[in-house]
Amino acid sequence: MRRIMIKMLFYTFFVSTLTILQVGCVKKKDTNNIITHKEEKKRPKPIQKVGDFSQTRVVSWLGHNVKITTERLADKDLSLVQDENGNKYYDNKIILKIHRSDGSIFLERVFYKSDFSKFIDTSADKTTALLGVVFDRVNGDHLLFAASVGSPDNMSDEFIPLVLKVTKSGSLSIYKDTQMDTNDGSIQKSEQITEEDEEGV
Incomplete structure (x- = not known):
């Protein structure tokens, strides 16, 4: 009877210890596997052309x-x-x-x-x-x-x-x-230079 009780106590202790070790490993594993993502900087667009x-x-x-x-x-x-x-x-x-x-x-x-x-x-x-x-x-x-x-x-x-x-x-x-x-469709010419032309093409 005594042997049976000792075996049960040992078994309980063994299971408890194993459980604690597993939890510790998981926590340690989680702690070591934290992945941080660096934000990528947006590259400025190259200088553009309106178009030739x-x-x-x-x-x-x-x-x-x-x-x-x-x-x-x-x-x-x-x-x-x-x-x-x-x-x-x-x-x-x-x-x-x-x-x-x-x-x-x-x-x-x-x-x-x-x-x-x-x-x-x-x-x-x-x-x-x-x-x-x-x-x-x-x-x-x-x-x-x-x-x-x-x-x-x-x-x-x-x-x-x-x-x-x-x-x-x-x-x-x-x-x-x-x-x-303009409402009447006429062209209002501002800053226009008026010239008298004598020569032709």
Whole structure:
């Protein structure tokens, strides 16, 4: 009887000890296996381009055919601009060339956003890019081009519509196109330069 009791006590002690050891191992195992995940830093997007673009048109003007070429190129020498989400873009330059019918150059000019600065708020200078200068139409003795400065984000519709006028003597004037802002559909020309032209193409 005594032996049986000793065996039972030993068995109870053995089971209890084994249970304690198992719990201790589990706790120790849990403690050693704590895995920490480092938060990955978001990599900034590379500097983007609005997109290079070119347009060539041959139009009849003052009795002659002229070839008009406009080209938009990202200029890495200019200050960077950014959209409303903080993405950075290269600003653009616009190259305008007008060739006479004999191939000679009537006008060649490179435009930068600074050429349109009088129409841009100082606060918006860092968030706008020169978006384009494209041929619009012939208007009597003048060639009219649509120009715009605005958000570099192609999905945005924020821009300032401008008109660039080339006279038959090759002089230029720029004014804000307010046609969309008037109820009667008339164009109110602000900052327009009026000139008397004697020479032709």
